[in-house]
Amino acid sequence: MDEITDINRELMLDANATAGLLYEIFGMDMTAALGECFSCGNQAEMGTLLAFTHGPGVVLRCSMCEHVVIRIVKTPDEIFLDARGAVYVRLKREK
Ligand SMILES: [Zn+2]
DSSP: OOHHHHHHHHTEEEGGGGHHHHHHHHSSOOTTOEEEETTTOOEEEGGGSEEEOSSSSEEEEOTTTOOEEEEEEEOSSOEEEEOTTEEEEEOOOOO
16 A cells, blocks of 8 residues: 555545435435446445545545545535446435
């Protein structure tokens, strides 16, 4: 592990810390939603993604390969969601 990764690890939060932000975007609890990492194919619950919240936005990284899965930036008027690192996200429907 290189030095930059070590520094980032220190600033890392569990993705559950961003559960409120995801709830604001999707209107539902996203921590148990399944997503597949575009980079390594790891299928994992959103709550297990590594969350980095020290930048201007929130970056959620794969817990296996550490590639960026989702990036979220909030401005006063909009929320930008970049999910290009996810092949898909599966949401449980309300019944
Ligand atoms: Zn991955």
